[in-house]
Every structure is written in C-alpha cells, then in structure tokens.
Amino acid sequence: xxxxxxxxxxxxxxxxxxxxxxxxxxxxxxxxxxxxxxxxxxxxxxxxxxxxxxxxxxxxxxxxxxxxxxxxxxxxxxx
Numbered sequence: 001x002x003x004x005x006x007x008x009x010x011x012x013x014x015x016x017x018x019x020x021x022x023x024x025x026x027x028x029x030x031x032x033x034x035x036x037x038x039x040x041x042x043x044x045x046x047x048x049x050x051x052x053x054x055x056x057x058x059x060x061x062x063x064x065x066x067x068x069x070x071x072x073x074x075x076x077x078x079x
Contacts, residue, residue: 027044027045028075029075030042030049030052030055031072031075032053032057034060034068034070034071036066037068039063041055041059041062041063041070056072057072
C-alpha cells in the first residue's frame with residue numbers, strides 16, 4: 001500500500017470513529033499504522049489519550065506479520 005493510500009485509510013478511520021461515537025462526552029481515539037506490511041490498529045471512546053494510543057498500537061502489533069514498527073499517525077479527542 002502506498003503512503004498516500006495509508007494516509008487516506010487513516011482519514012477514513014478517523015471519520016468513521018468520529019461518526020460512530022455514541023457518547024456526547026469528549027473521548028479519545030487513535031490510529032496506528034505499520035509502514036511496511038500495511039497493518040493498522042485503532043481505538044475510540046477512551047477517557048485518556050495514552051490509553052487510546054496504547055490500544056491502537058496493540059491492535060496494529062497484533063496484525064503485523066513482520067518486524068515492522070507501528071506508529072500513531074493520529075489521535076483525536078472527539079472520537
């Protein structure tokens with residue numbers, strides 16, 4: 001997957017997370033991507049940014065089939 005496609009995937013996930021939020025309270029959501037093998041992870045509706053980031057990274061790592069490193073590409077407090 002090209003970098004542009006990964007960025008578009010991140011934007012689509014962010015939009016989906018924002019749209020799916022059922023709680024009117026502010027909550028954190030994050031997206032993590034792995035550059036080499038197209039793995040991803042996401043989180044939403046977390047009280048703390050650190051917890052949302054950890055969840056997204058863990059999901060990405062579970063999907064990663066190589067030694068590729070997952071990184072947070074976006075976190076949003078309104079997710």
